[in-house]
Amino acid sequence: MSVTxxxxxxxxxxxxxxxxxxxxxxxxxxxxxxRLVQQNKYYFLSRPRRFxxxxxxxxxxxxxxxxxxxxEGLYIHDRWxxxxxxxxxxxxxxxGVMRTREELDERIRHQLRKxxxxxxxxxxxxxxxxxxxxxxxxxxHQATGQPVVLxxxxxxxxxxDNLLAPEKARELRExxxxxxSVIKDADPHLxxxxxxGVSKFSKVSLFSGLNNLNDITLDAPFSTICGYTDxxxxxxxxxxxxxxxxxDIRRWYNGYRWGGHDVMSVYNPFDVLLLLQKRKFAPYWxxxxxxxxxxxxxxxxxxxxxxxxxxQTEAELLGRFDVDQISTEGLLFQTGYxxxxxxEEPITGYWLxxxxxxxxxxxxxxxxxxxxxxxxxxxAPQRLTLFKCLQANDLSGLEAHLKALxxxxxxxxxxxxxxxRYEGHYASVFYSHFAALGLDITxxxxxxxxxxxxxxxxxxxxxxxxxxxVEQLPEGKALEQIQARGYADKYRATGKPIxxxxxxxxxxxxxxxxxxxxxESPP
Numbered sequence: 001m002s003v004t005x006x007x008x009x010x011x012x013x014x015x016x017x018x019x020x021x022x023x024x025x026x027x028x029x030x031x032x033x034x035r036l037v038q039q040n041k042y043y044f045l046s047r048p049r050r051f052x053x054x055x056x057x058x059x060x061x062x063x064x065x066x067x068x069x070x071x072e073g074l075y076i077h078d079r080w081x082x083x084x085x086x087x088x089x090x091x092x093x094x095x096g097v098m099r100t101r102e103e104l105d106e107r108i109r110h111q112l113r114k115x116x117x118x119x120x121x122x123x124x125x126x127x128x129x130x131x132x133x134x135x136x137x138x139x140x141h142q143a144t145g146q147p148v149v150l151x152x153x154x155x156x157x158x159x160x161d162n163l164l165a166p167e168k169a170r171e172l173r174e175x176x177x178x179x180x181s182v183i184k185d186a187d188p189h190l191x192x193x194x195x196x197g198v199s200k201f202s203k204v205s206l207f208s209g210l211n212n213l214n215d216i217t218l219d220a221p222f223s224t225i226c227g228y229t230d231x232x233x234x235x236x237x238x239x240x241x242x243x244x245x246x247x248d249i250r251r252w253y254n255g256y257r258w259g260g261h262d263v264m265s266v267y268n269p270f271d272v273l274l275l276l277q278k279r280k281f282a283p284y285w286x287x288x289x290x291x292x293x294x295x296x297x298x299x300x301x302x303x304x305x306x307x308x309x310x311x312q313t314e315a316e317l318l319g320r321f322d323v324d325q326i327s328t329e330g331l332l333f334q335t336g337y338x339x340x341x342x343x344e345e346p347i348t349g350y351w352l353x354x355x356x357x358x359x360x361x362x363x364x365x366x367x368x369x370x371x372x373x374x375x376x377x378x379x380a381p382q383r384l385t386l387f388k389c390l391q392a393n394d395l396s397g398l399e400a401h402l403k404a405l406x407x408x409x410x411x412x413x414x415x416x417x418x419x420x421r422y423e424g425h426y427a428s429v430f431y432s433h434f435a436a437l438g439l440d441i442t443x444x445x446x447x448x449x450x451x452x453x454x455x456x457x458x459x460x461x462x463x464x465x466x467x468x469x470v471e472q473l474p475e476g477k478a479l480e481q482i483q484a485r486g487y488a489d490k491y492r493a494t495g496k497p498i499x500x501x502x503x504x505x506x507x508x509x510x511x512x513x514x515x516x517x518x519x520e521s522p523p
Contacts, residue, residue: 105175
């Protein structure tokens with residue numbers, strides 16, 4: 001620790017012993033870990049990338065290997081039987097990219113061999129992969145007299161790396177099934193199994209027969225097993241927070257929630273650590289992997305982007321993810337671009353989830369990534385113009401800018417993209433252009449019929465937009481409708497100027513044909 005009381009920031013470090021011995025900040029996850037190891041035997045956990053899954057598994061490894069000194073000062077230190085140790089086998093598919101079944105099988109055999117060496121077990125006659133894995137678990141149990149703790153990290157990465165080539169993805173899936181099928185019959189030799197990854201492939205497709213695998217992804221008691229809570233930020237990282245506004249940190253990086261309103265939200269650790277190091281707000285997590293596959297899929301399916309703020313789905317769709325059947329909701333949720341905002345049970349056993357962006361980082365970054373797919377080729381200079389119009393509260397400049405934005409959509413793009421024929425496309429461009437700037441936006445109402453009502457707060461002003469698509473000529477009703485719906489009522493107490501703006505877009509002319517405004521000054 002330095003003379004200022006600051007510890008080191010564990011950016012990218014996934015080894016528990018290195019964090020503890022190296023004087024790094026550590027958020028104690030052992031209260032949740034204790035709950036995990038005492039309740040069940042077989043667990044599955046899905047979390048987005050860079051959320052600390054690998055560190056969680058390494059912490060479990062150190063715990064079951066009895067490395068007591070590493071846990072001094074942590075919750076579990078005086079609550080664990082350090083005399084009872086277990087052999088730990090950890091498999092990970094996180095490094096490298098495997099494109100063929102042969103490469104996958106080679107990687108599996110390599111890890112099984114390294115596990116035998118780590119546990120100092122004798123080699124066994126060469127057999128197939130299920131045979132080798134089964135022998136490893138049984139030998140580890142026999143040699144130590146204790147059942148095995150099996151930890152599998154990034155269980156799904158070989159499939160995810162090949163989703164754009166479904167035949168390869170299916171081939172690699174079969175290779176993983178070949179490995180995971182051993183777990184069920186190895187039950188007598190196992191103390192604990194934890195399988196982690198980004199996606200949740202159905203048990204039927206990947207864990208055939210392992211019916212007792214407990215999926216804790218959306219279980220409230222384990223909602224904070226990965227990530228930092230707001231209390232963690234204020235308590236653990238207090239010496240590093242000077243000069244940073246807590247509310248800004250919350251808006252930018254907090255908000256991931258795996259459950260309903262009663263569940264605590266968490267921050268992405270990678271974002272927080274880089275913010276504390278670099279002292280500036282930026283989309284650190286988003287920039288680590290451009291979601292090309294996701295953006296292309298959303299564009300292909302004609303996703304109405306204003307509805308991403310409030311997307312309602314059933315529990316089944318949330319967990320439906322397979323090579324041949326990827327639900328939009330499941331993909332957005334499991335990859336971390338949307339999170340749970342609300343959980344309802346309107347009928348016993350029928351669960352509804354309302355999804356939305358977790359925070360400002362994801363909302364602005366995802367919409368920035370979507371704009372080119374929506375036809376906006378030079379989005380950055382367009383955002384700068386939008387920023388200047390709002391900064392100056394220049395409504396006529398804003399009208400001219402938005403007309404230029406739509407005029408810039410290339411004619412070839414309209415001919416070649418089915419999404420352009422989808423009436424929600426124009427409203428998606430309108431919403432995503434504002435959202436990409438990182439503004440404070442509230443979607444009041446949105447429909448697939450090309451309409452979006454939204455409130456934008458910027459530079460001390462409130463802008464209430466109704467954007468609607470008309471056939472050809474302006475109807476002059478957008479402003480009337482925004483007045484009739486009374487969206488301004490709840491904002492009058494803010495004391496900020498309110499601008500009602502009715503925008504009508506002609507499908508025939510592919511251009512804004514009405515931009516009517518009315519301003520209410522504060523009393």
